[in-house]
Amino acid sequence: MNPTLRSVPLTSDAGTAWSVRAIEGPVPDRNSALLGAPVDATVPGEVHTDLLGAGVIPDPFDGDNESKLAWIGRTSWSYRTVFDWEPDEHAVQELVAEGLDTAATITLNGTELGRTWNQHRSYRFAVTGLLVAERNELVIEFAAPVETANRLSEASGLWPHTNLHPYNAIRKMASNFGWDWGPDVATVGIWRPIRIESWTGVRVDSVRPLAGLDRDRGVLDTRVALAWSEGFGDDATVTVEVGGTTTQMTVSAGTAEVGVTSTIDAVDRWWPRGYGDQSLYDVAVSVAAGARTDSWQGRVGFRTITMNVAPDDDGGPFILSVNDRPVYVRGANWIPDDAFVTRLNRETYERSIRDAIDANMNLLRVWGGGIYESDDFYDVCDELGVLVWQDFLFACAAYSEEEPLHSEVEAEARQAVTRLSQHASLALWNGNNENIWGYVEWGWRAPLGGRTWGEGYYFDLLPGIVAELDPRTPYSAGSPFSYDRYIHPNDERNGTMHIWDVWNQVDYSTYRKYKPRFVSEFGFQGPPAWSTLTSVVHDEPLDPYGEQMLVHQKAFEGNLKLERGLGEHLPKWKDIEDWHWTTQLNQARAVAYGIEHFRSLFPLNTGAIVWQLNDNWPVVSWAAVDGHGVRKPLWHALKRVYADRLLTVQPREDGPVVAAHNDTDVAWSTEVTVARRSTATGGEVLASETFALEVPARSAVLNSLPASVATPGDPATEYVEVRGADGSTAYWYFVEDTALRLEADAYTVKVADSSRGGYDVTVTATALAKDLALFPDRLEASARVDSCLITLNAGESHTFHVTSCGNTPKEPLGVPVLRSVNDLLN
CATH class of the missing domain: 2.60.120.260 (Galactose-binding domain-like)
Structure with missing residues (x-):
C-alpha cells in the first residue's frame, strides 16, 4: 500500500x-x-x-x-x-x-x-x-x-x-x-x-483520543477528522490500537469525522504525582482507503477529572478531583519560559517542570497572556504527573467579540482543544485571566460604552467548544471567578481568588485576614540571583534605583514596593548587598506566610497557585526560579511549605495553634515537642511540653500551643520550636525580626571537598541562627546549592552541598556568600 x-x-x-x-x-x-x-x-x-x-x-x-x-x-x-x-x-x-x-x-x-x-x-x-x-x-x-x-x-x-x-x-x-x-x-x-x-485519497486531519473510565475499564473515544481529495471515491477503514485492543470502523468516502470507541479491561489509571502512578498508553490511528494509507500516533492516560463548585454552607468551593479523589492543589503559575519561545525545547521544559516537582508542586497553570505550549510541555507533565490548568489566551483586557476577531478566536480555540485534549495531565480549561474581574471593578464600562468585552467568549463560545471537543475536562469561565454571575468574581468565600492587595497596597500579614476557598494567584517580588542580576545590570555604583536596575524591574513602583514590603519584618538595607539579601528573604517569607495560613484552613481551603514559577529573562519579579534557572530563596521556601506534610504555628482567637496538614494517603502519627527557648548562646530551654500528633490521611488537625510555651518572659529574646519525632519542624516568634535580639556570632563554618563532587559547607550554631542562606553563585555563576533558609538551634549543624565546577573556597566563608537574619540585625 x-x-x-x-x-x-x-x-x-x-x-x-x-x-x-x-x-x-x-x-x-x-x-x-x-x-x-x-x-x-x-x-x-x-x-x-x-x-x-x-x-x-x-x-x-x-x-x-x-x-x-x-x-x-x-x-x-x-x-x-x-x-x-x-x-x-x-x-x-x-x-x-x-x-x-x-x-x-x-x-x-x-x-x-x-x-x-x-x-x-x-x-x-x-x-x-x-x-x-x-x-x-x-x-x-x-x-x-x-x-x-x-x-x-x-x-x-x-x-x-x-x-x-x-x-x-x-x-x-x-x-x-x-x-x-x-x-x-x-x-x-x-x-x-x-x-x-502532498497527498492523495484520504488524510488524517486531526485526532482527539478522549480517554475515560467505566469502573475499572478504560474507555477511549477516538474522534478522527478526515480530509479527502476531490473525486476520490473509495471507502476507508479507520483502525485504532490501544492497550492491546484493536478496533475498526468502515466509513464511506467524504466522511468528515468518525468516532471509534475502544474498551480496555483492567486498565491502569493515570494519577497526578502523590496519588499514584502515571500510566500512559500508546494510541495508533490509521486510515486505509484503497491503496492509500495515513496514520497518527499519540498517547493517553485513563482518568476522570471533575470540578466541584456546588454551593455549600461556607459559600462555594473549588475542588478538582482525579478519579473521584479530591486533590489539594499545590501549584504555580507558568509563563512562557523564555521571552523568545523558539529557544525552548524538550530539555528546557523538563528542567523547568522539575523545578516545580522538586518544590513539591502538583499543578501548573498555563497563564492566559502567554501561549498554548508546545507538545513537549504537556508530554512532560503527562509523564511526571503534573496537572495542567490551561487558560485560553485572554488576559487583563477587554476583547471585541465582533469580526474579524471572533472567527479567529473560534478557530484557535478549536485547534487548541483538539491538540491538547489527548493529554492526561490536562485538568481544566479556563476562559481568561482577570477579565471578568476587570469588567466589574477596573473602570472598563464607561470607555466600553456598551460594546462587547469578551463575555460571549467566556460564557458561550469557549464552554461550547470544550463541551463539543473535550467534554471530559472541566471548564471555568475565568480566574478569579465565583461561579455565580451575581457574586463578585473575586469573593474569598466562593470559587477562585486572586490576592493582589498584598504586594500592591498592604503588608503580607493581610493574608491571614482572608479565608479563601482557593487561591489561583498571589505572590511577592524579589530580585534574581546576584550572578543573574549583575550579568545584565551594570550600573555604577549598583543601586536599587539605578537606571539599568529599573529596566529590569517592570512592576509599577516595584522597587518602592520591595522597600515598603519590609514593613516591621526586616530592617532596611545598609548597602546593595543587604538590599539583595533582605528583599529575597522577604519575598520568601511573604509567600510562605500566605501558604502556611491557607493550608491551616484545610478543608475550607483546597489549594493555592503561587505567582509565579519561572521568569522569561533576568528580572526582579515574583518568580521562584530566575531567568538563568537559579532557584531563589522563595523556591526553597515553597519546597518546605508545599511539602506533603506541613507543620506550622498559626494564630487563632484563643492563642497560637500547631496546625498539621497531612496531604498523603498514610496517617501521620508522631510525638511532637514544643519548646520555648532562648535566642542567646546556649539556647536554654525555658519551657517544654510533649503531645501526640495524629493526623489521618488527607486531613488536617489543630492543636493548641500549651500556655507554658506560648507565654514568653521576654518576647525579644525567646522563640518557640515545634519538633516532631519524625524530623518535622516549625518555629514561632513573639516579635518581628526588627525587635528580635539575635547573637552576631551565632555559628561556625567549615568548608570541605565533597565526595559527591563540588564542596560542602557545614554550619554549626552556638545560638539561634535564623534563616541561613548560602549563595555560591557569587563565587562562581554556575554553582548551585541544595538547601536554603535553614534555622538552627544552639548545638545543631547543617551541611549545604554545592555543585560547582570551580575550586573549593577557602575558609572563612561569610557575608555576602553566607547570610542569615543574624547578620542583618548586627
Missing part, C-alpha cells in the same frame, strides 16, 4: 536555508544594511534571535538594550527561502504552517497564498499547481507587530487593556509586548514548523 502523505519539511534543521531582511520601518542607520542585505535566519525562529545570531544586534536582555532595540517591533520583515521540489503522483499539495507570528502575507512563486494574523493557530494553504520542478521561492512577509496592533486597535475602537500596547487587538502572545515582569520585545517569525504536504 502507498502512504497517503508525503511530507517535505522546510525547516532549517532539515537543510532548508532561510534569510530575513527588513522591508519597512525605523531601522537605525547602523543597521540600515538590513533593508537591502538579508541575514541568515533559522526556522522555526524569531527575528530577534536571527539578528542576534547574525551579530547584527546586542543581547536584548542586557543593560538597556530592550529600549534600544524597540525599532525591531515597529519594522516589517521578510523571510525568504528557495527550495527544490520533486513532483510526484499525488493529487493535492499544501503548505502547512504550524505557527506564524503574526500578521503575515505568504507568497509562493509570486502567487499570494493568503494572509494571517493569529500566532495561536496553524494554517494550511493549497499549493496544487503552484509548485514547479526544482527551484521554488517562498516568501513570508510579516507586518510590524507594534504598528499592526495599533492600527487594528484604532480601526476597531479602543478596548481597555493593561500595559503599553493594545495586545488585545491582535491574536498574538500578549506578554510579547511587555508585562510587569517581561520585556517589550514584540517579535515576528516562523515560530513553529513549516512543510509541504
Whole structure:
C-alpha cells in the first residue's frame, strides 16, 4: 500500500536555508544594511534571535538594550527561502504552517497564498499547481507587530487593556509586548514548523483520543477528522490500537469525522504525582482507503477529572478531583519560559517542570497572556504527573467579540482543544485571566460604552467548544471567578481568588485576614540571583534605583514596593548587598506566610497557585526560579511549605495553634515537642511540653500551643520550636525580626571537598541562627546549592552541598556568600 502523505519539511534543521531582511520601518542607520542585505535566519525562529545570531544586534536582555532595540517591533520583515521540489503522483499539495507570528502575507512563486494574523493557530494553504520542478521561492512577509496592533486597535475602537500596547487587538502572545515582569520585545517569525504536504485519497486531519473510565475499564473515544481529495471515491477503514485492543470502523468516502470507541479491561489509571502512578498508553490511528494509507500516533492516560463548585454552607468551593479523589492543589503559575519561545525545547521544559516537582508542586497553570505550549510541555507533565490548568489566551483586557476577531478566536480555540485534549495531565480549561474581574471593578464600562468585552467568549463560545471537543475536562469561565454571575468574581468565600492587595497596597500579614476557598494567584517580588542580576545590570555604583536596575524591574513602583514590603519584618538595607539579601528573604517569607495560613484552613481551603514559577529573562519579579534557572530563596521556601506534610504555628482567637496538614494517603502519627527557648548562646530551654500528633490521611488537625510555651518572659529574646519525632519542624516568634535580639556570632563554618563532587559547607550554631542562606553563585555563576533558609538551634549543624565546577573556597566563608537574619540585625 502507498502512504497517503508525503511530507517535505522546510525547516532549517532539515537543510532548508532561510534569510530575513527588513522591508519597512525605523531601522537605525547602523543597521540600515538590513533593508537591502538579508541575514541568515533559522526556522522555526524569531527575528530577534536571527539578528542576534547574525551579530547584527546586542543581547536584548542586557543593560538597556530592550529600549534600544524597540525599532525591531515597529519594522516589517521578510523571510525568504528557495527550495527544490520533486513532483510526484499525488493529487493535492499544501503548505502547512504550524505557527506564524503574526500578521503575515505568504507568497509562493509570486502567487499570494493568503494572509494571517493569529500566532495561536496553524494554517494550511493549497499549493496544487503552484509548485514547479526544482527551484521554488517562498516568501513570508510579516507586518510590524507594534504598528499592526495599533492600527487594528484604532480601526476597531479602543478596548481597555493593561500595559503599553493594545495586545488585545491582535491574536498574538500578549506578554510579547511587555508585562510587569517581561520585556517589550514584540517579535515576528516562523515560530513553529513549516512543510509541504502532498497527498492523495484520504488524510488524517486531526485526532482527539478522549480517554475515560467505566469502573475499572478504560474507555477511549477516538474522534478522527478526515480530509479527502476531490473525486476520490473509495471507502476507508479507520483502525485504532490501544492497550492491546484493536478496533475498526468502515466509513464511506467524504466522511468528515468518525468516532471509534475502544474498551480496555483492567486498565491502569493515570494519577497526578502523590496519588499514584502515571500510566500512559500508546494510541495508533490509521486510515486505509484503497491503496492509500495515513496514520497518527499519540498517547493517553485513563482518568476522570471533575470540578466541584456546588454551593455549600461556607459559600462555594473549588475542588478538582482525579478519579473521584479530591486533590489539594499545590501549584504555580507558568509563563512562557523564555521571552523568545523558539529557544525552548524538550530539555528546557523538563528542567523547568522539575523545578516545580522538586518544590513539591502538583499543578501548573498555563497563564492566559502567554501561549498554548508546545507538545513537549504537556508530554512532560503527562509523564511526571503534573496537572495542567490551561487558560485560553485572554488576559487583563477587554476583547471585541465582533469580526474579524471572533472567527479567529473560534478557530484557535478549536485547534487548541483538539491538540491538547489527548493529554492526561490536562485538568481544566479556563476562559481568561482577570477579565471578568476587570469588567466589574477596573473602570472598563464607561470607555466600553456598551460594546462587547469578551463575555460571549467566556460564557458561550469557549464552554461550547470544550463541551463539543473535550467534554471530559472541566471548564471555568475565568480566574478569579465565583461561579455565580451575581457574586463578585473575586469573593474569598466562593470559587477562585486572586490576592493582589498584598504586594500592591498592604503588608503580607493581610493574608491571614482572608479565608479563601482557593487561591489561583498571589505572590511577592524579589530580585534574581546576584550572578543573574549583575550579568545584565551594570550600573555604577549598583543601586536599587539605578537606571539599568529599573529596566529590569517592570512592576509599577516595584522597587518602592520591595522597600515598603519590609514593613516591621526586616530592617532596611545598609548597602546593595543587604538590599539583595533582605528583599529575597522577604519575598520568601511573604509567600510562605500566605501558604502556611491557607493550608491551616484545610478543608475550607483546597489549594493555592503561587505567582509565579519561572521568569522569561533576568528580572526582579515574583518568580521562584530566575531567568538563568537559579532557584531563589522563595523556591526553597515553597519546597518546605508545599511539602506533603506541613507543620506550622498559626494564630487563632484563643492563642497560637500547631496546625498539621497531612496531604498523603498514610496517617501521620508522631510525638511532637514544643519548646520555648532562648535566642542567646546556649539556647536554654525555658519551657517544654510533649503531645501526640495524629493526623489521618488527607486531613488536617489543630492543636493548641500549651500556655507554658506560648507565654514568653521576654518576647525579644525567646522563640518557640515545634519538633516532631519524625524530623518535622516549625518555629514561632513573639516579635518581628526588627525587635528580635539575635547573637552576631551565632555559628561556625567549615568548608570541605565533597565526595559527591563540588564542596560542602557545614554550619554549626552556638545560638539561634535564623534563616541561613548560602549563595555560591557569587563565587562562581554556575554553582548551585541544595538547601536554603535553614534555622538552627544552639548545638545543631547543617551541611549545604554545592555543585560547582570551580575550586573549593577557602575558609572563612561569610557575608555576602553566607547570610542569615543574624547578620542583618548586627
